[in-house]
Amino acid sequence: MGATKETTDATFDADVLMNDKPVLVDFWAPWCGPCRAVAPIIEEIATEHADKISVVKLNTDENPEIASRYGITGIPTMNVYVKGEVVKTLVGALPKPKLVRELADFIG
Template sequence: MGNIPAVTDAEFDTQVLKSDKPVLVDFWAEWCGPCRQVAPILDEINAAHGDKITFLKMNVDENPVTPASYRVTGIPTINVYQNGEVVKTIVGARPKAAILNELADYIA
C-alpha cells in the first residue's frame, strides 16, 4: 500500500525514537477499511512534506508489541514522535485537510 515504508517492532527504537526529525507512524491493518481510506492521503502528504517529517507504517497484526506499549486500541491511529516522545495522536480516518491541520506544527 503506497510508498510509505514499513517499520517493525524490532526497528522501532532506531527508526522512530532515535530519529533526528519528527516521525509519523501510521498504525494500520490489512482488514481495516478506514486505514485504506487514510493511506492515499498520507502518501500525498508524504510526497509533499517528507523532507520535514519521516513517514512510516506499522502493521498492528504483524507487530503487536509497539502498538500495545503506546496503548493503540483503535486503528487507524497516527502518532507523531519527536525526540523519542509522542507529541501528537490522531485516531480514526480524517479528511486530508484535517490531517494537514493536525500536522501543521511539524510540516510548516
C-alpha cells in the first residue's frame, strides 16, 4: 500500500470520522475480483490527490462492525465522508475517468 491507508473497526472513527479532509473509504475483501481490479485506480487517486482527500481501505471480512454500521451489502463500495457524514456512495468497480468525475467535488 502506498498512499492509501488501512482502517479497522477500532480505528475507523479516528481515521475517517474525525479527519479534517474528505475521506474516501473503499470497502473491499481479498476474495472480491472487482475490488482487486479497482484497487490500483484508488491508489492512483490517493497519490494524485493526497492534498485534498484521504483514502482509506476497510477489509469487510476483518471489520464487519463498520460495514454493518453503514449497511454495506455489496463490494466494492466507496463512501465519501465529510465531517463524519456520508455525502456520496459509489458501488462497483468504476473506471478511473468515471471515479474521478464522481469525486470532482472533493478533489477538484
